[in-house]
Amino acid sequence: MSMPRVQPLQPPYAAEVQAAFERVMPPGMPPLKLFRSMAHNPRVLQRMxxxxxxxxxxxxxxxRELLILRATALCGAEYEWGVHVAGFAGKAGFSPQQIADTCNTPIDPALWSPAEQALLALADGLHEQAQVDDELWLRLEQHFSTEQLIECLLLVGFYHAVSFVVNGLRVEYEAHAPRFPT
Incomplete structure (x- = not known):
């Protein structure tokens, strides 16, 4: 990876930036490099x-994490993918094979439930065509409510945007976060 385009801010932080960090980070954990990089624009950081x-x-x-891992993997956002693997993959109950499979095209359907396969197809379809075909929508409706599907659509879109920021800024990897499987 090339050098970061924007250096993360270092403490002490402005009060509004510190308040934003405290809203998103667990107590005692330093802010992620992405957040410290985005803190150069406090308004955008707070909105994000x-x-x-x-x-x-x-x-x-x-x-949620399956959609995030797939969306960030498809966008090549290794930083964000690794942060979510480190922070949430264990809590979500993913096996090492499943974590690696979020980076594979095509995925191994044997690793995923029918509902999870539909979510992966949703992330793929939105990434490739920016839409959901009727057949996939019917599959999704077998497993998820309208409320849930709206959240899923927004999650994939939001993490595309996060991926664009991470890749555009060339955010330096977090030491605790894994990299894409080789």
Whole structure:
């Protein structure tokens, strides 16, 4: 990876930036390099954090993280993929094979439930065509409510945007986060 285009801010942080970090980071954990890089524009940082959908939503943690891992992998956003593997893959109950498979095209359907296969297809379809075909929508409706599907659509789109920022800024990898499988 090339050198970061924007160096992450170092403490002490402006009060509004510190408040934003405290809203998104667990107590005692330093802010991620992505957040410290985006802190050069506090308004955008605050808006991104507010729209992140990492709260308890209408879908399960595992489903949310599956969409995030797939979307970031498809976008080549190794930084964001690794941060989510480090922070959430264990809590979501993913096996090492499943984590690696989020980077594979095509995926191994034997590793995933029918609902998870539909979510992976959703991320793929949105990434490739920016839409969902009727057949896939019917598959998704077998497993998810309208409320959940709206959240899924927004999650994939949001993490495409995060991927663009991570890749555009060339955010330096976090030491605790894994890299894409080789």
């Amino acid at each position: 954090i507010a729209g992140g959908l990492l709260d308890r939503g209408s879908i399960e943690l595992r489903q």
